[in-house]
Amino acid sequence: MKNTARQISPATHKTECHVVGIYEGGKLTSGAKLIDDLTGGNIKKIIKRGDISGKPNQVLMLHDLNGITAARVLLLGCGKAGQISDKQYHSAIQTMVNTLKNFDIRDAVCYLAELELKEKRDHTWKIQQGSMVATHCLYQYSHTKSDKPKPAKLGKLTWYVENKNQLRKSSQAATTGEAIANGMALTRELGNLPGNVCTPSYLGSQAKKLGSRFKMKVSVLGQKEIEKLKMGSFLSVAKGSRQPPRLIVIEHKGAKPTDKPVVLVGKGITFDSGGISIKPGAAMDEMKFDMCGAATVLGTLQAVGELKLPINIVGVIPSCENLPDGQANKPGDVVTSMSGQTIEILNTDAEGRLILCDALTYSEKFKPKAIIDIATLTGACIVALGNDTMGVLGNDQKLIDKLLSAGEQSYDRGWQLPMFDEYQDQLKSNFADMANIGSRGAGTITAACFLSRFTKKMKWAHLDIAGVAWESGHHKGATGRPVPMLVNYLLNESGKR
Ligand code: BES
Ligand code: MN
Numbered sequence: 001m002k003n004t005a006r007q008i009s010p011a012t013h014k015t016e017c018h019v020v021g022i023y024e025g026g027k028l029t030s031g032a033k034l035i036d037d038l039t040g041g042n043i044k045k046i047i048k049r050g051d052i053s054g055k056p057n058q059v060l061m062l063h064d065l066n067g068i069t070a071a072r073v074l075l076l077g078c079g080k081a082g083q084i085s086d087k088q089y090h091s092a093i094q095t096m097v098n099t100l101k102n103f104d105i106r107d108a109v110c111y112l113a114e115l116e117l118k119e120k121r122d123h124t125w126k127i128q129q130g131s132m133v134a135t136h137c138l139y140q141y142s143h144t145k146s147d148k149p150k151p152a153k154l155g156k157l158t159w160y161v162e163n164k165n166q167l168r169k170s171s172q173a174a175t176t177g178e179a180i181a182n183g184m185a186l187t188r189e190l191g192n193l194p195g196n197v198c199t200p201s202y203l204g205s206q207a208k209k210l211g212s213r214f215k216m217k218v219s220v221l222g223q224k225e226i227e228k229l230k231m232g233s234f235l236s237v238a239k240g241s242r243q244p245p246r247l248i249v250i251e252h253k254g255a256k257p258t259d260k261p262v263v264l265v266g267k268g269i270t271f272d273s274g275g276i277s278i279k280p281g282a283a284m285d286e287m288k289f290d291m292c293g294a295a296t297v298l299g300t301l302q303a304v305g306e307l308k309l310p311i312n313i314v315g316v317i318p319s320c321e322n323l324p325d326g327q328a329n330k331p332g333d334v335v336t337s338m339s340g341q342t343i344e345i346l347n348t349d350a351e352g353r354l355i356l357c358d359a360l361t362y363s364e365k366f367k368p369k370a371i372i373d374i375a376t377l378t379g380a381c382i383v384a385l386g387n388d389t390m391g392v393l394g395n396d397q398k399l400i401d402k403l404l405s406a407g408e409q410s411y412d413r414g415w416q417l418p419m420f421d422e423y424q425d426q427l428k429s430n431f432a433d434m435a436n437i438g439s440r441g442a443g444t445i446t447a448a449c450f451l452s453r454f455t456k457k458m459k460w461a462h463l464d465i466a467g468v469a470w471e472s473g474h475h476k477g478a479t480g481r482p483v484p485m486l487v488n489y490l491l492n493e494s495g496k497r
């Protein structure tokens with residue numbers, strides 16, 4: 001869906017529908033007031049009649065008002081003026097899009113960026129979040145369904161701008177929000193695809209496609225090339241599967257070649273059975289989502305390409321399956337990573353760190369100004385933080401702070417966990433330089449401690465997205481997080497804001 005920001009007059013502007021908010025108690029928002037004035041007090045009259053009070057997410061579709069060109073006006077309850085939380089703002093946008101969808105509307109003008117929220121959010125924020133949430137709502141999974149759901153007709157959403165001075169920034173915000181949602185849609189689609197479709201090779205071909213669309217350099221390395229790089233840890237996970245592994249490298253060159261890149265490393269386990277340390281059966285299907293870190297890297301790069309960000313970025317994705325097999329890793333096996341450090345595999349289900357460590361070592365060659373890995377790494381992260389907040393760890397506080405605030409900006413939030421030296425002791429092994437699991441407690445932290453041994457030379461942050469990358473239950477599906485946090489971080493880094 002195309003999102004734009006414009007200053008229009010409902011008296012003359014051609015659209016199928018205007019969407020205006022009503023505050024609780026029947027108070028008009030500025031958009032509602034604009035239309036009320038043009039229609040000779042029609043909206044006030046309807047509110048008086050009691051058909052809508054302004055409670056959150058109430059809707060009332062009005063038809064054929066005199067004084068405006070559009071045939072429809074959608075009144076939307078928004079809650080108390082000045083008391084609307086960010087989340088309620090999002091849900092107002094969702095209600096709008098769902099209603100427009102039900103009415104088969106193709107084109108609408110939205111006045112909701114004028115709402116007075118509880119947090120003092122500026123117009124630009126409201127338009128960026130609004131266009132992101134609205135576009136996000138239109139995603140539907142259909143790839144492996146015979147009964148394809150009809151795609152929504154809504155193709156154009158215009159964000160009303162009252163003040164001409166805000167026009168340029170508002171248009172940019174509309175475009176940014178849309179690009180983030182488009183990136184999230186790619187991340188969601190790849191996450192949702194079943195493991196027998198979305199294999200490591202499939203991720204490789206998707207990366208190639210992205211590369212040719214946005215003129216990014218893409219290399220997809222196979223078994224032989226990965227062997228040449230001596231990625232013994234990564235390869236040890238891959239060898240339990242019939243699917244060949246892939247190491248995917250994507251380069252977005254938006255700035256001078258001498259500018260150091262931000263490197264994004266995404267965990268690409270296209271199915272995680274646990275291997276020989278096999279997982280219990282319940283909800284094991286959800287381990288097809290274990291490549292959501294990889295999908296986040298691809299989604300983020302798509303948004304970056306769409307926005308043509310003037311910054312250098314490299315995406316690095318190690319991808320394979322984790323399956324039990326005669327050739328699979330066994331507990332007690334010792335492997336040698338690309339860094340030369342040896343690892344005792346005490347649990348084959350702690351495979352994410354085994355593929356990431358080699359990807360991190362490989363990434364040193366790009367001399368990153370910052371390196372961020374994104375991984376559905378530990379169930380412990382869900383225990384610690386639940387499904388709303390991702391875990392953030394790393395060795396550079398400035399980088400961590402930037403990520404946390406980028407997440408705050410886009411309602412894609414993280415929380416930092418400590419990496420005190422004491423936790424490192426849990427990784428001691430009698431037979432190798434380190435073990436791949438800790439002894440007890442703090443599973444998210446010890447996983448990050450493991451990775452920290454491969455990032456000593458870089459400014460590094462780690463996002464544990466195990467709790468936020470997908471939803472379970474009735475709404476099972478990938479969420480597209482943390483694309484918003486990362487794109488906002490990269491926007492800030494590129495100085496484009
Ligand atoms: N992909 C899982 C982590 C995971 C589990 C994410 C459940 C989301 C939901 C990861 O590979 C894993 O299995 N981690 C183990 C580590 C343990 C063996 C130290 C875990 O969390 O149980
Ligand atoms: Mn695992």
Ligand code: ZN
Nearest residue numbers: 269272290352
């Ligand atoms: Zn895993």
